[in-house]
Amino acid sequence: MTPTVPNPADPVNPADPSPAQGPAQGSGRRAAGGVGGGLVWDPQRYLAYADERGRPFVDLVGRVDALDPTVVVDLGCGPGNLTSLLADRWPAAAITGIDSSPDMVRAASDTKAAARIRYAQADVRDWLEQAPEGGVDVLVSNAMLQWVPGHLDLLPGLVRAVTPGGWLAFQVPGNFGEPSHTLRDELAAEEPYAAHLGGVAVPSSHDAATYLRALQGLGCDVDAWETTYLHVLRGPDPVFTWVSGTGARPTLQALPDDLRPGFEDELKRRLRSAYPDDGQGVVLPFRRIFVVARKARQA
Template sequence: MTQSSPAWDPDRYLTYADERGRPFLDLVGRVAAVDPDVVVDLGCGPGNLTSLLADRWPAAAITGVDSSEAMIRAASDSSAAERVSFHRADLRDWLAAAEPGGVDVLVSNATLQWLPEHLDLVPALVGAVKPGGWLAFQVPGNHDEPSHTLRAELAAEPPYAVHTAGVAAPHAHRAEVYLRALQALGCEVDAWETTYLHVLHGEDPVFTWVSGTGARPTLQALPTDLRARFEDELKARLRAAYPDDGHGVVLPFRRIFVVARTPA
């Protein structure tokens, strides 16, 4: 998360924990590390997924890092804290202080998209991994979908625009961009894309989804008297874009995956 990130809500984020967890499992499943000593999860959130790294590599020292005080508090209070060390830090600050080559497996799941300059951080990410180690990250690639564009369009309208101009918004590059950047650093790279079709249920489920992630900075930028009005209008637009035919709402969600082996 960025230094200017909003106050994240672990409970809202975990509303669709299973759906949000699938890309993490698909990402880590392509990391072929056998017996790593040091594993770090950058942008660990509430720690529920970081605990899966301890399941995968029980002998490793596992660390979760996140800039959100609320997320780190939730992670530290969870059962995952019995096997994982959680620390609050901005990802960029952690990279600046990291020992070169000190990590065997470096994972970042759905975090880099909040850093506009994250492509420039790729050399530092690789540099934090030991020779022959693994860097794995996943970022959402659905920013052209109505779940994002409707929020941006509404936020640009009066009376909201004066409050929402310049708020944080996620951004990602094409998979090939990441692949080429890592190849230029000598890495062996596996990059791919997957579009998940999440079937969501309940009242305004797409709004519930985005309000825990992509729309949260916009919502928190609005004064209380305007936020409820904005939420009602966004819910209506999302209902029109994602109708429920009686079998649930289908939310297509494209994600971009990168797994790199650093040069030995």
């Protein structure tokens, strides 16, 4: 079932929405929707458990009380399946999806909703350098910032890109202390794998209060919260399937072909032990951190 974004009020659609400003091409640095460094994202693998991955996006955007935005940007749009919900929510807005991964952008451009959405490839830092001040009414980023080292430093630029009275909404995972991540880290530190995995991208995030205080310091009115979802996953090695499309992907891609199958088999074994299947599916607790900030209006 495809999730829908709840709308707090019927939007008043402008007759002539302004076109979104196009970003420059990405430079390959650690970036929106990807981590750079030659990492190739697999849209089909990412879309496994798409409904479970999509629910936080719906919960996030449902708290954005924007009635008639003209320009909406999805920063780190991935394969575009969730960006289309923004076009449904605000049909008169110019919607742009940005991702650093060319594979994700190609997949997004092939979706049925692509006629209503402009997609472009760009790194988040490059995009921020090109984005006009106050040019975006609603800026959304779903599960992307955790891939950007030092992403708190991006917050001033993100706020700068938002129009006065506009909205910045983002969500990041907060489960990096769970076995789904720590078991991968432990195995990656063992030989023969460790010799190949130095410097591999590892996602990270902060607690909700850290984001709240940082954005308050930038003059925003902030709503921050966290939720732990209990996803019931089915199928063979479902937790491995989940992490191999996101958090574990840089590790798996960094391994040589002769070592990758052994690493995968051992990680699957450890994950099965940590997340047993009782015949009713595997329960994966997943903590996520949400922030919705409204930029101060000009005096």
